[in-house]
Amino acid sequence: MKRFHTVQSIVILAILISFNSCRQKTPAVVAKEHLSDKVYAILDTENSRWFFFSSANRPFGMVNLSPDTEINGAWGSGYRYAVDTIKGFSHIHAWQISGLSVMPVTLDKSNENTIYTDFYSSFSHKKESIHPGYHYLELERYGIITELTSTKRVGFHKYSFPKDKEAGILFNLNTVLGPCENIEGVLEKSGDKELSGKLIAVATHRRPKPLTIYFKIELNTPIESIGRDPETGNYLLKLKPTEDSVLMKAGISYTSIENAAKNIREEIPNWNFNTVVEDSRNEWDGLLGRIKVKGGTEKDQRRFYTDLWHALQGRRIISDVNGAYPDNTGETFRVGQLPLDEKGKPKFNHYNSDSFWGAQWTINTLWGLVYPEIKEEFVHSLLQYGKDGGLIPRGPSGGNYTYVMTGASSTPFIVSAIQQGIITNDLEDIYQALKKNHMLGGIMGKAGYEHKTDLGGGLKYYINKGYVPYPIPEGNFGGHQDGASLTMEYAYQDWTLAQLAKKLGHQDDYDSFIKRSKNYQNVFDTSKGWMRPKDVDGKWYEDFDPYQVEHGFIESNGAQSTWFVPHDISGLATLMAGKEKAAEKLDNQFIEAKKLGFTAGNSHDQELHPEYSRIPINYGNQPSIQTAFIFNELGRPDLTQYWSRKVVDKAFSGLSPSTGYNGDEDQGLMGSLAVLMKIGLFQMNGGTEANPEYQIGSPIFDEITIKLNPKYYSDKNLTIQAVENAPNNTQVDQVRYNNQPIENFKIKHSEIIKGGTLILEMSNRTTIDKN
Numbered sequence: 204m205k206r207f208h209t210v211q212s213i214v215i216l217a218i219l220i221s222f223n224s225c226r227q228k229t230p231a232v233v234a235k236e237h238l239s240d241k242v243y244a245i246l247d248t249e250n251s252r253w254f255f256f257s258s259a260n261r262p263f264g265m266v267n268l269s270p271d272t273e274i275n276g277a278w279g280s281g282y283r284y285a286v287d288t289i290k291g292f293s294h295i296h297a298w299q300i301s302g303l304s305v306m307p308v309t310l311d312k313s314n315e316n317t318i319y320t321d322f323y324s325s326f327s328h329k330k331e332s333i334h335p336g337y338h339y340l341e342l343e344r345y346g347i348i349t350e351l352t353s354t355k356r357v358g359f360h361k362y363s364f365p366k367d368k369e370a371g372i373l374f375n376l377n378t379v380l381g382p383c384e385n386i387e388g389v390l391e392k393s394g395d396k397e398l399s400g401k402l403i404a405v406a407t408h409r410r411p412k413p414l415t416i417y418f419k420i421e422l423n424t425p426i427e428s429i430g431r432d433p434e435t436g437n438y439l440l441k442l443k444p445t446e447d448s449v450l451m452k453a454g455i456s457y458t459s460i461e462n463a464a465k466n467i468r469e470e471i472p473n474w475n476f477n478t479v480v481e482d483s484r485n486e487w488d489g490l491l492g493r494i495k496v497k498g499g500t501e502k503d504q505r506r507f508y509t510d511l512w513h514a515l516q517g518r519r520i521i522s523d524v525n526g527a528y529p530d531n532t533g534e535t536f537r538v539g540q541l542p543l544d545e546k547g548k549p550k551f552n553h554y555n556s557d558s559f560w561g562a563q564w565t566i567n568t569l570w571g572l573v574y575p576e577i578k579e580e581f582v583h584s585l586l587q588y589g590k591d592g593g594l595i596p597r598g599p600s601g602g603n604y605t606y607v608m609t610g611a612s613s614t615p616f617i618v619s620a621i622q623q624g625i626i627t628n629d630l631e632d633i634y635q636a637l638k639k640n641h642m643l644g645g646i647m648g649k650a651g652y653e654h655k656t657d658l659g660g661g662l663k664y665y666i667n668k669g670y671v672p673y674p675i676p677e678g679n680f681g682g683h684q685d686g687a688s689l690t691m692e693y694a695y696q697d698w699t700l701a702q703l704a705k706k707l708g709h710q711d712d713y714d715s716f717i718k719r720s721k722n723y724q725n726v727f728d729t730s731k732g733w734m735r736p737k738d739v740d741g742k743w744y745e746d747f748d749p750y751q752v753e754h755g756f757i758e759s760n761g762a763q764s765t766w767f768v769p770h771d772i773s774g775l776a777t778l779m780a781g782k783e784k785a786a787e788k789l790d791n792q793f794i795e796a797k798k799l800g801f802t803a804g805n806s807h808d809q810e811l812h813p814e815y816s817r818i819p820i821n822y823g824n825q826p827s828i829q830t831a832f833i834f835n836e837l838g839r840p841d842l843t844q845y846w847s848r849k850v851v852d853k854a855f856s857g858l859s860p861s862t863g864y865n866g867d868e869d870q871g872l873m874g875s876l877a878v879l880m881k882i883g884l885f886q887m888n889g890g891t892e893a894n895p896e897y898q899i900g901s902p903i904f905d906e907i908t909i910k911l912n913p914k915y916y917s918d919k920n921l922t923i924q925a926v927e928n929a930p931n932n933t934q935v936d937q938v939r940y941n942n943q944p945i946e947n948f949k950i951k952h953s954e955i956i957k958g959g960t961l962i963l964e965m966s967n968r969t970t971i972d973k974n
Contacts, residue, residue, distance in 0.1 A: 823866020
């Protein structure tokens with residue numbers, strides 16, 4: 204029988220009982236309820252990507268410490284629930300970045316010559332506990348109890364080794380790890396209990412430059428020796444015998460070892476592991492607690508807070524506590540410095556981030572309403588890239604541009620922050636920086652991952668001919684060179700920039716960008732009733748099939764992408780012979796999509812599947828996730844309410860490792876979408892018009908209370924009450940806000956942020972039953 208060496212405090216015991224995501228047992232210890240208790244961390248982990256899974260991390264932390272069951276698996280995944288083997292604990296799970304994988308081991312004569320290459324260990328989910336900020340599991344091969352937690356920039360490990368074994372820690376600094384290879388790893392002893400090191404995250408197809416990762420290691424146990432394997436280049440740390448658990452801090456920096464050490468001193472000055480666990484849980488509770496829900500099932504609430512947790516994940520801090528950050532936008536690497544406040548602290552954090560492609564329907568709204576301070580930080584970070592490299596990025600990694608996805612997707616994000624009143628200073632400079640991206644030579648004209656040219660996006664044709672041709676005549680220069688989708692995407696983004704031009708009094712620019720925003724009309728084939736690609740000579744794409752995936756459409760088919768006109772639904776309806784015909788067409792698409800659960804399979808790699816790819820509406824990827832709310836714009840709010848609830852039920856209600864987002868979650872985009880649909884608020888054009896407008900949907904909870912941030916908005920709550928709510932009562936008969944009737948199922952941002960009560964009278968109208 205194994206001795207249970209640690210987890211002796213009530214705090215950790217409560218954690219193991221209360222937060223076990225894999226076991227459902229009656230707690231032996233009654234602990235205070237925390238909203239983070241409700242998070243189901245293993246959601247969709249059978250399909251996860253490298254940056255998807257999180258456990259022992261803080262919101263947007265530079266360190267994202269968690270175990271890896273895969274290091275070179277599908278989609279570069281790290282933790283896959285169905286794999287029962289631990290291959291290391293790595294500290295960085297970011298967009299195109301990985302690094303610092305460690306593995307505690309026990310040593311004896313049987314493995315002293317093989318440990319560098321034969322060190323994996325099985326584990327059981329029955330002896331695993333996960334909650335936000337903490338991960339516990341047991342390495343069965345070694346009998347080691349492992350516990351992980353972290354601060355923003357420091358990983359904190361707790362290992363309980365068997366008393367009769369020699370304890371060691373492998374540092375696998377040279378290895379394939381998720382999206383990239385780690386090379387040239389170096390580890391040096393810098394004290395009796397201290398180590399320093401660095402490694403290089405090799406450039407990837409998407410992140411075109413290598414990135415050096417520096418780290419500082421501090422232990423509570425003296426180091427016996429350090430060995431290095433000449434074949435792998437990896438290191439083995441042998442520890443002196445101790446009766447206590449081994450604690451290890453690992454500070455990360457992208458600028459220097461000195462800054463990695465500063466990160467440790469600032470964030471974990473002591474050795475109290477339990478305190479860091481509790482601090483992490485409290486930080487998560489604080490953010491999750493911005494939205495309180497009542498009603499629904501326990502499963503509904505657990506899934507809701509898991510969605511909200513994902514909305515605060517994926518995008519990672521890259522700046523140190525002193526504001527130093529890696530700038531790779533120029534010809535040579537440099538260490539940048541963020542502006543400091545009067546106390547000498549950085550005014551904001553700098554971030555590594557996947558694209559904002561699809562953010563107009565997701566984090567634009569959720570962050571803008573519930574987390575405006577987070578949205579402000581991200582805007583300042585994007586603007587910092589513009590100051591350093593000359594262009595505002597659409598998805599930076601390693602302090603550099605990646606040109607992930609397409610268009611100028613940061614424009615709606617930044618414009619919405621301005622229209623929401625979150626960003627109020629330097630608007631003219633911001634406008635000019637955004638405008639640059641929409642002109643030749645800017646980011647809009649670059650296809651996906653097009654690092655060296657700007658021909659693949661076809662922007663010159665869009666400007667001169669009014670559409671992006673398919674194929675691009677010059678050839679292939681990057682990914683996603685799909686002309687019909689690019690035309691629609693550019694048109695929407697131009698419309699959002701036009702709103703800022705109007706706000707600042709640039710009438711000529713406003714007229715120009717508004718004119719460009721009508722270009723979507725040039726790829727609508729009235730004879731077919733669908734958006735359709737055409738070549739440079741204006742000839743429609745032959746053998747057109749609106750259900751054929753891609754072939755002119757980005758990660759979608761023509762049926763899905765035809766509705767990508769969020770800025771001009773009325774204009775789109777006119778092309779379809781009126782709102783009534785358009786609503787009928789879209790309704791039929793939903794009826795067909797329901798047969799496949801509204802998604803193209805249960806993971807991103809199934810979207811090209813012959814059956815799943817032909818789905819008319821896909822809520823597993825961004826191009827058509829706004830469609831349920833289009834009915835509001837077509838005069839059929841009843842269909843918005845009906846179908847949005849059906850989508851939530853089928854696509855965003857699962858609670859298991861095998862399902863969750865049914866596609867590409869993309870760093871909080873699907874999590875935040877699910878949150879918005881469940882609380883019944885949505886913004887069709889991403890909140891980019893003057894005084895943004897929220898559409899009212901059909902919330903699944905009886906009551907939702909949103910705590911508004913008083914630094915930006917009123918020091919009050921926004922409460923949404925769904926009277927007589929029930930699974931079949933999806934229809935909203937009447938709407939009142941602060942006892943005043945609301946027409947057209949829409950409410951303005953200026954009213955929402957004052958605080959108050961939005962009352963929805965719910966009912967069941969059998970006239971639209973489509974079961």
